[in-house]
Amino acid sequence: MxxxxxxxxxxxxxxxxxxxxxxxxxxxxxxxxxxxxxxxxxxxxxxxxxxxxxxxxxxxxxxxxxxxxxxxxxxxxxxxxxxxxxxxxxxxxxxxxxxxxxxxxxxxxxxxxxxxxxxxxxxxxxxxxxxxxxxxxxxxxxxxxxxxxxxLAHGVLQHQHVSKGLQSRFQKSIAMLDEPDVSIQHFTALVEGLVKTDNQLPVQRLATLRQMYICLSVLFVWARDQQNLEAPYRASEVVIYEPGSWSKVISKPRL
The missing domain is CATH 3.40.91.30 (Restriction Endonuclease)
Incomplete structure (x- = not known):
């Protein structure tokens, strides 16, 4: 990580x-x-x-x-x-x-x-x-x-006790950037897991938003270096979509 x-x-x-x-x-x-x-x-x-x-x-x-x-x-x-x-x-x-x-x-x-x-x-x-x-x-x-x-590794993705499973999803979303469909599935699972965390207080919700923003930024920079921005483009939709709409982003056809 x-x-x-x-x-x-x-x-x-x-x-x-x-x-x-x-x-x-x-x-x-x-x-x-x-x-x-x-x-x-x-x-x-x-x-x-x-x-x-x-x-x-x-x-x-x-x-x-x-x-x-x-x-x-x-x-x-x-x-x-x-x-x-x-x-x-x-x-x-x-x-x-x-x-x-x-x-x-x-x-x-x-x-x-x-x-x-x-x-x-x-x-x-x-x-x-x-x-x-x-x-x-x-x-x-x-x-x-x-x-x-x-x-970043110990402060952002371990805040609120983010599970090892979610951290693994994040790593896999980056590792599979050359396969955008697979990458976006892992990133969506990461976002869903972060949002499902018990974050009722405003400060906890803000921390979750920061986590998603930083993870999206990491995904974008790695994809930029590989000159393939499809996965972060679709991941940005995952971050702003309503929770009930995330499944639509996963199944979205290639650009």
Missing amino acids: KLVFREYLASLRERDELDVVLPDLLSELGYNVISRPSTGPRQFGVDVAAVSPAVNGEQQLYLFSIKQGDLTRAEWAAVPQGVRSSIYEIVDAYIPNRVSNQYKGLKVVICLCFGGSVSEAVRDTLKGVIDRESNDRISFQEWNGDYMAGL
Whole structure:
């Protein structure tokens, strides 16, 4: 399951994909998302801002700088959108000027977030910047593709005790993308199982919607890489159809 999510994250584009999935993942993990990606206004290196759940009575302000794929030397040194530039914009401008009074008393975690991994050519330079800019209030974390894949695997599909059978349905729907009829049968069984879970409270229903959305997004990205979008196209109908209509989608003829 973790491998499925890791390959999915590595294939996400930075804009309108990875930066859309991350806030939903954070919400699912109990973070309070206070700022989402936007176009137009300058963001000073911060794509997503969120307040963490309380640990030992203490919350922290997480500031996420998002980049697609691996963190290479080119991504590190690019001007003005490179990771190095983003770090200094966060430290020099965002933290002193953009953090609201409500959160000024919180410790800050600058979180470098990317779908792949850190290139060894960048690792020592990155460590040097982190060591220099860390202090009693500011610390750094690295959320690479492998780490976020673990959060998705253990946070999304195990929330509300999703059964191993449903997780297996999800994996099979991806494995059978070259056979859309089979893939859609497994995905439909997954959605039906998620909806049948005891989710009467609004927060539980919202969690179920996030689960379906993220699973659909994973299915789409894998299908895009295989250049065969029939299964996710039909799966999107499964997600929005009335429960009583799902059987119609399964039997829908090929496009």
